[in-house]
Amino acid sequence: MGEEVIEIESAKGGDARRAAREHPWVVRFTHWVNAVSLFVMVGSGLQIFRAFPSFGAKIPQKNLLNWPKAYAIGGWLGGGLQWHLSFLWIYVASGLFYLAYEIFSGNYRQVLFVPSDIKGVWPMTRHYFLFGPKPVATEAYNPLQKMAYTSAIGLGVLSVLTGIAVWKPVQFSWLTWLMGGFHLARLWHFLVMWGILFFLFGHLAMVVLHGWNNFMSMWTGWKQDPDYISR
């Protein structure tokens, strides 16, 4: 993948540094819009879940978990719905904008996990979890990252589809049917959220581990001296 690379002269002399343009504007913009809207969708979604924290019958009702009100958005069910039904449009719009950009610009090659990435999965896993040697980086994202990001994008799409099945079980009855009915559609919607939160947990852990330079690249688009550029 040919990211744009520039050389930077050091002000005090010494070695020149290099910087690669990793993230185009659309990716950065939709990343942060998505971060905010995901936060609101999860927070308000949990508020909605609080109203019926079960996936079975109403009578008798068996509650799955009592999610604390303090960790939900909207104050009450109606407030949660207002947030959820407002931000879903921002969430979907930024998601579509991102997907359209990735597809038409060809930038999807940066994140899309493809069959040729399979062989790199084990060496990378060994490095991350079993102190194995670090495989040589040849592109911005390693195979495990691609797998994680591709899954996250897939979960994002599923979050919308399961959401439609729950919100519109009459107009989109075929979608609800495809998900195994209304009860299961609610369950999938809920589980997809946990899937996204699981990704987010790993994502944030990696951001912390990789430091400031990496974090700032999602703001400015530029990363200094990335390991995949040989000096």
Added chain:
Amino acid sequence: MKDREFKKLKRRELLKLAPVLALGAFAIPKFQESLLKNGLAFSDWASSELFRQKHLAPTFGDSELTPFDKFPINGYDVEDPGVDFEKWSLTVSGAVKKPGDYKLEQIQALPRQRQNTRHVCVEGWDVIGRFGGARFSDFLNMIGADTTAKFVYVECADDYYETLDMATALHPQTLLCYEMYDLPLTREHGAPLRLNVPTKVGYKQAKYLTDLRVTNVVERFGYWEDQGYSYFYGL
């Protein structure tokens, strides 16, 4: 590139993300309420666009019915507002040719429709019930309603109130319901007459109807809508 220029370049790229800050408006108390109101209104508009008058809500076999005693009773106020069935009538007004008081027998004289449909509560639970009654569209025809009017507004014996958009009122599965599970409505389920609208969420299925108005102007859409719930809430 000089170090200084690179810093400038990065700053410029950072500034290009300024539009993200617009989302912060949702955090400002002054704007929050109206933004959320507009967001909900947009969702309602989209929902009304998605609504198809000829698209039927799924129906279910008798074996899939929720047993009658497991069908939740969700009154907003009292379970029995003490309607006197002898004196009861539905008072019709507004954009209709034949306003006045309609007895239950007149509504029951219309063709009866029975359907096993899903009742979805805004809280997230659902039950499949068997409902019987007159098609709302037949009743609107009987009273000579102007079906180009926008709304049908109803009031209830327990002071509950609701509004249906005309497209939904004319939907073939929208019923003036006087039966559940082939038996006359019980008091706690809204006797003698309630709405059954399988294309709408639960709080739209008003019970203990007393008044019905065909109108273009509605001052208050519904009890729960006035607390902040969606006006359209089509399923």
